Amino acid sequence: MDELSLYVLDITMNSVRAGATEIEITLLEEGEWLDFSVTDNGCGMKKEQVDKLTNPFFTTRKTRKVGLGIPFLTMLAEMTGGGVTITSKHESEYTDHGTTTAARFGRHHIDFVPIGDMVETVKTLIQGSPEINFTYRHIIDGREVYLSCKELKEVLGEDIPLNEPEILMWIDGNLREQYEEAEK
Numbered sequence: 001m002d003e004l005s006l007y008v009l010d011i012t013m014n015s016v017r018a019g020a021t022e023i024e025i026t027l028l029e030e031g032e033w034l035d036f037s038v039t040d041n042g043c044g045m046k047k048e049q050v051d052k053l054t055n056p057f058f059t060t061r062k063t064r065k066v067g068l069g070i071p072f073l074t075m076l077a078e079m080t081g082g083g084v085t086i087t088s089k090h091e092s093e094y095t096d097h098g099t100t101t102a103a104r105f106g107r108h109h110i111d112f113v114p115i116g117d118m119v120e121t122v123k124t125l126i127q128g129s130p131e132i133n134f135t136y137r138h139i140i141d142g143r144e145v146y147l148s149c150k151e152l153k154e155v156l157g158e159d160i161p162l163n164e165p166e167i168l169m170w171i172d173g174n175l176r177e178q179y180e181e182a183e184k
Helices: 004-015 046-051 070-077 117-127 151-154 166-182
Strands: 022-030 033-040 083-089 098-106 133-140 141-147
Touching: 004 022, 004 070, 004 117, 022 117, 033 141, 046 083, 046 151, 070 083, 070 098, 117 133, 117 166, 133 151, 133 166, 141 151, 141 166, 151 166
Parallel strands: 022 133
Antiparallel strands: 022 033, 033 098, 083 098, 133 141
C-alpha cells in the first residue's frame, strides 16, 4: 500500500470485523508530525494478541496466513522517525473494551508516504457498514475536517441508511468542501 489512507482503511476494517459500533478516526497534522489513530469499541484483544501484531505471520483472518498491515505500517512510521502503538482491552476482561491503533509519521521526511484520498476512504467505510457510527476528524494545522455518522443519523432519521447514493454524494461533497477550506 502506497498511501496512508489505505492503511487507515485496513485498520478500520479490523475494527469493523471486531464488532465495533463506534469507530473514531483522527488525523492530526501539526508541525513536523502527522499522527493518526483509529479507536473502536469492538471486542478488543488480549495482551498476547497485541504482542504478536508486528509479526507478519500472525493474523486472525481465516482467509490468509499472513497479516502485513501492521508490520508495514510500523516500518513506514519508523522510517520517518515515528512509530506505532496499539492498546486494547478484551471484552472478557473489561466492560469498556476496544482497541486504539495510533501511528506517528514525520510528515516532512523523504520516506513519508502520501496521505491519499481520505474522502474515498471514509465513503468506502460508510458504504460498507452504514450501521456503524464513524466519527472522522482531520486537523490540519488547526483547521478541522469533521464528519459524524451519529449526527447525520440524528438529522436524517434512522430510516434512511447512510449508504444511499444521494447521501454518499452529499458526504463526498461536504468533506471535499471542508478540505478546500482547511487547506487555504
